[in-house]
Structures are given as structure tokens and as C-alpha cells.
Amino acid sequence: MTSPSRDSGHRLLFVLLLVLCLLMAASVCFGAIDFSPAQIWRALGTLWPGHAGGTLNERIFMDIRLPRAILCVLTGAALGVGGALMQGLFRNPIVEPGLVGTSSGAAFGAAIFFVLTGMLKFTAQPWELPVAACAGGIVATYMVFVLAQNKATGRSSIVMLLLTGLAVNALFLSGVGFMAYIARDPQARSITFWNLGTLSGANWHAVTTVGLTTIGGTLLALRYAKQLNALMIGEEEAIYLGVNVNRLKWIVMTINVVIVAVATAFTGVIAFVGLVVPHILRMIKGAENRYLIIGSALVGGILLTLADLVARLALHPAELPIGIVTSVVGVPVFISLLRHREYVF
């Protein structure tokens, strides 16, 4: 007996994929400069070997617009999957990757970077900021892991992880505040704007790095979808079903950190996506993790692409920080879904 629910899950994912493609097309066409289909076709033609240079427009498309559109989707996917993993791990729907220190650690790494380069007055290589942010994210999350472990049993309960995450978050966020305080005005503003997120630094290097971690991390996470399902009915129950809960926590947390920290490192802190995206999917089709993880990647990409379109078009030709837009775009979507379905926790 095949369950009907399984099929409509596949259908939904396919529809989401279609929507994502359409939005990507829009993202690639519109912006500070608009590209017609003919121009895009010619620009892609420069990929062929033996085809030199290209006009400025074509090179803008290939070097700036296209990587940005792809990075946008990848980052949205990373944040969405991170949110789904965290909520599954903590069995709590109001959790997002930032809660275990990843985002605040990354923000702190970036803040230190801004302040130090300002104080020591050296011009930084573009790749050094992502490294600093990633390092910060990893350190903060690792701290949460270690501090949350019960010394006697070597296990870390979900509650301990949440509480420790809160504490470490507070620590690193006040660290960011302190950095902003001692920073001179230009650096303080850099910190502020980094905290609002931006995709303007997108290049192919960012795309390949974030692509690797996001796609690889998502595929790996799918292998643990079944175990995360079991975890949904309780830690004890999961143990009875043969899940090594402690190992699962470590693995899922690590995947989450890598996915989110690397994405955050290139784009700054973009909040709210990780929180809202899994909710939207659960409202439509329930919480089964295989569907949820793939769906979160797709919807995350959709949401962020939409947000980026607004960010780039609203104040044409200037840009809005994307973090502002994700809040403004995400909330109405969330609320309208809440009102249309009965969402029982």
C-alpha cells in the first residue's frame, strides 16, 4: 500500500523547484542593469573556449550578476537547511542556527576583523573576512557543544544545548557590541552593515565554496533524516529505535555549523530565514525530515532570491541590506500561511 502522502510530497518539491527556477531567471534579468535574453545568451557564449573577453555588459553579467544569483540561492538553501536541522535536533520550532552561537560567533569574528584592520591600518584581502567570520562561528558553536556536555555521562541534553547556546550567544553579541563601541566611526558602521547582510561580494570563488559546503552538507544531512525523524518523538524513544542520539547530535550540529558559518562568512548575518523556512514547509506538508530538508533548501533559495530582488530594485540603483528585506518579506508570508491553515504544534 503506497501512502498517498508520499506522492504529493514529491509533487510539492517539484513545484517548489519550478518556482525557484523562475525566480532565479528574474533575479538574473533584473537589477541595477537589466539584461535581455539575447544579452544573456551572448554573455553565456563567452564560456566557450576561444571566445575572448566580451563587452563590459557581458562581463558584468558573468562576473557579478550570475554568481550573485547563484550565491543567493545557495545561501538561502544553507540557511533553510540549517534551520530545519536545528529545529529537528532541538525538537523546538522556534530554534534557528543562530541560537547555538553560529551567527553571533561569525558576527564577532567579523567585528574583530573590522576593528583590527582599522586599528592596524592594513588593507585586507577580500578572503580574510570570510575566514575570520567562519572561525568565529566555529569557535562559538564548539564552545556551546563543550559547555553543554554533562561531565558525568558525556551526553548533552537538548535543554542544556539550548541554554548554553543562549549564554554563548549573549557573550558573543556583547563582544560585537564592545567592538562597535571601541571602533572608530567607519569601522562601527562596517560592523553594523555586516550585521545586516549583503550579497554584493558575490564572486565565483564564493559560489564554489558555499556551493560545496551547502550541497555537500545537505546531501549528508539527508542520510540522517530518518534518525532525526525518530528523534522527533523523544530522545528516549529514539534510543529505543536504535539511534545513537549523542553521535547524531554531534554530526548534525557539525553539518549545521559548516553550512551556516561558511554561508554567513561570505554574506554577513542574514537572520530570520532559518527560522521561517521550515515552518512554512511544515505547515504545508508536515515535519518528515527528508521532505523537510530538501524543501527547506528550495524555499530558502526562493525566499532569499525574492528578498534580493527587492533589495536591488527598491532603491535603484543603490541597494538595501538584505537582512532588512528578509524580515519584511518573510513575515507576511509566514502570517498569511498561519491564517490559512490550522497549525497545531
Next chain:
Amino acid sequence: MGRFRPLAGFLLAALLVTSCGRFGRKAASAATGPRDVVISQLYNEIIWALGAQQSVVAVDWSSTYPPAIKSVATIGYHRALSAESILSLRPTVVIEDGNVGPPQVLQQLHELGVPTKTFTHTNDTIPDLEALIREMGAFFHKEARAEELCQRLDRQMAASLEAVKQYHDSPRVAIIHYGQASNVYLTVTGHGGGDAAGAGQMIAWAGGRMAIGGRSGMQRLLSPEIVAEANPDVILMTAFGYDKLGSMAAAKTLPGVAETSAARHNRIYRVTEHQLMYLNPDTGANVLTIAKLIHQPPSQ
């Protein structure tokens, strides 16, 4: 493989979209002359003073002087730029003062062959500023006007300094500035620093003394201890912070201010950043303006 999937989707979207005529929007046609994008308040001020603004097609959000500049298109905040915004204006050169971010944006511009320019001189001192004016004059082929500006600056400086000699008092001045990034009120220390590099010098030329002792050129958070300890005779507040409060009475409610000699004698004045905080072509006249303010007899 992933790159080509959007193609299928967008071909569909393109059909829908070509009808709404957005592709008619002009990404600016062939350049008929220089198109400058200038990302620096100081540079813009000097360009307008030189009369070279016709070639400027866009500026950054922070460039707000002179008032005429507000009708020019802007490309965003100078530390949160995007290469595409700049490129959509088809600049022939991007002029920046080394204070732009994020760092990738400049790199992207270079990779796409867009020239950038930073002038070698800054406005730390008057001679430095004049060298900058001349340098920019040469760049924009307004050498004669640049010379005029320098001479006017020298003349006005000399006249102002002479006029200041008539004042025999040397009021102790505190400057309160509003830091928008950290959302707090700051005081400028003896050496000024950063955005306020000129403030200390301005006060000295205007015949006053900086009331708040300096650490190495930083601005310090306004606190009751600092202000009370300094007990300035005059308080100058920059425009944004003053306008946020709305009136002198409201300004007196800032921590520690009410007990100062300045507050008691109602010697709290509003100044624009242009007048006080940094050296610029109008500094010569500004010195006299500041001097008149701070030497004003106290009103009861």
C-alpha cells in the same frame, strides 16, 4: 549543469516579461564625456567648489554638502556598496578616498577594468588641504579655480585669525557629536580624530581651548564624569545630534550637561559638521563663524 537549468525557466519568464517593456529602460547610452562616480564627502565638496560637478553622475549617501548635491543620484552608503550599482551608471572613473567597503567591490571594479582614483593629499592641515585642492584642480582641468579657492582660503584665514585677536577671553569648548553607527552621543577630544580631525584646530584658531583632554585622537562616549570634570564654558553640538533633541533645553538633558557652566549661561550652540569638524575650502570663513559663536557673551 546547475547553470543551465535557469535558462529553461527564464526563457519562460522572458516571454512573460518582454511584454512589460522593462527592457526599454536605458542602461546609459554611449558616454559623451567623463562620467564620475565620487564616493567621498570631502571630494564632492571640493568638486562643487571647483565648479566641476557636471561630470559627476553619482555620489554616496554621506555626501550632503553643498545642498545642491542632493539632486544627484546616489549609489548607497560608502561602506556598503555594490559593484553593480556603480557599474549601472557607466562610470569612466570611480573616485574614492580609501574609505569604501566591502573590500570585494573595489576588486570587482578593477577586474572589470573600471579605473579608480584616490587623491594623494588629504585635509589634515591647511597646506595639505590646499595641495589637495590643487591636485583635484589639475585632475578636473580647473586649475585656475583651484588657485582662486586656495587664495580665498588663505585670505579668509588671515582675516579671521586677525579678527580673533580682538577677543581676549579663551573659552573652554566642548564639542558633542552624534555617532550614528553606535547611536550614542560622543565628545571630541583635544586632538579630534577620524571624522573630527579638524575640530581641535578649528577651536584653537577661533581663540578657544578644547575642554576635554585628549586620548590619542579618539572620540569618547559622553558621560557625566567627562563633562562635569571638563566643565566647559561653551558647548558646540553638531547639527544631527542637536536636531534630534530639538532645542537647547532638551540638549541640557544630556548626561552631565545641565551642571556645566555652559548650560547655566545658555552657551550651547548648533553647528554643522561642515563648519566645525573637518577642514574644507570654506574653513577660512568658518573660523570666524565659530569664533563669533564661542565668544558670544553669555545670555542670562
Next chain:
Amino acid sequence: MLEAIDVSYRAGGRELVHGLSARFEPGQLHLIMGPNGAGKSTFIKLLSRLLRPSGGRVVYAGRDAAEWADSELATRRAVLSQAMELAFPLSVHEVVKMGRYPHFGGRPSRHDEAICQEVMDFFDVAVLADRSYATLSGGEQQRVNFARVLAQIWEPMPQGHRYLFLDEPLTFLDIRHQLDFMKKVRAFGRAPDVVTVGVVHDLGLAARFADRLILMRDGGIAAQGPAETVLTRDLVRAVFDVEPSFVPASDGRGVHLVFD
């Protein structure tokens, strides 16, 4: 067969249970009884390997419990407790399917789906299969859990026995369903390879359905054996501090306990 050999357990500086030795034969319903704080729950958790003993051993079919791999044990040992929390929307069918998780890797086979259908029928929840678990009443939810747990050990495994543990599963059930459940569990547990051990709070039900009883008090075993030998007036009085009366059951098996 399941065996506990001189098992003890310490936590937080205290010894919760000590000197627990018992044998659990297949085909029989073993129930652990005792007043609050006697250590019943701890004992069941030690037997089901949720906890590792501080001293002594728990042995499954001749092998020490600690030697079994998680996944291996999960195919033949199922635990029904009331500790199920579900914060997310899942359908009843998805919940029951989880019982088969130890048996399939990626996707459930048609056989797994067939078993899910059988257990849902067994507990009268098949009609609820597509409903969201969270919208069910407490009793319905518990029956769905019974289905899930039994789905885990629905079929005999090639080697060794199956083990079913019940940790106070009757909360939320009305009396009709309580009796129904106990009858079904006893019927299931009659299979020659199934070892059933449970903790049931209701003295009357325990007396009515158990084949063998273990009376616990103060962290140790006060008495164990067939129901008839254990349920004497003296023992019940000693362990529970109450005065019982015995009434034979109408089917000739077991007794009813009545108290003044």
C-alpha cells in the same frame, strides 16, 4: 530469555536499586510492582538498556546487554513508555512507521507497510492513519504508540527472542481500553519467543493479568514468582502497607485484589 544478575544502579551519589536478580522467560507476562520510589522504573530502564548498570549484568539470550549493537538490539527490543513528546505535525501513519525504522535503511518495503497496517488494525487506529497525531485524544495517541512499538517487534527474528517492555503505559486510557490493552499484550506475549516485562501502577490490573510478579520495595526485590505464590496477604501488606482481599476471576485465571 532475559536475565538480571545482581544489578545495581547509582546516580547522584545515591544507590537507587541494588541486588536485583531475576529471570524472565518467554511466553509469560512479567509485571513489576511496588510502591512509589521502590525503583520499578529504574529497573525497567536497566532491563531495556536505557541505563547501564553500575554493578551486575543484564543478559539478553546469553549475551551481555552491553555487547549488543544499538541497531541490532532495536530490531528485537521495544519499549512502551508514556514519555512521548511530539512538537511537530506528523501523521499517525508516519508515527507508526517509525516502529519499522530499525528494519529498513532508506525506504520502507512493502512488507514494512503491510506490518504497519496490521498493527494499526490490531489497535483500532487504522481509521486514523492520515490524521495528524497532535489532533488525537490522549487515549488515541497512546494506542498509536502501542501500534508503533509493536510494529518494531511484530515478527520473530531469526535468532534469539523478542523483548517487550512496558513502563506504565496505561495512563490516559479509560478502563475499557486498559483491559483491552492488557488482554492484547498478554495475547501477544504468549508467543514462544517473546519476553514481556512491564511496570503497571494499578495493583488490581497487575494481579489480574500477570503470570509472574516481582514485588519491589526500597530499591530491592521483596518477592518474585508466579502470581499465586507472590500475592499473599502477608507479602502485599509488607510491600504496600494495605490490607487486601482476594476474589477469584471469572475465567479461572488470576485474581482480583480488593482493598479496604
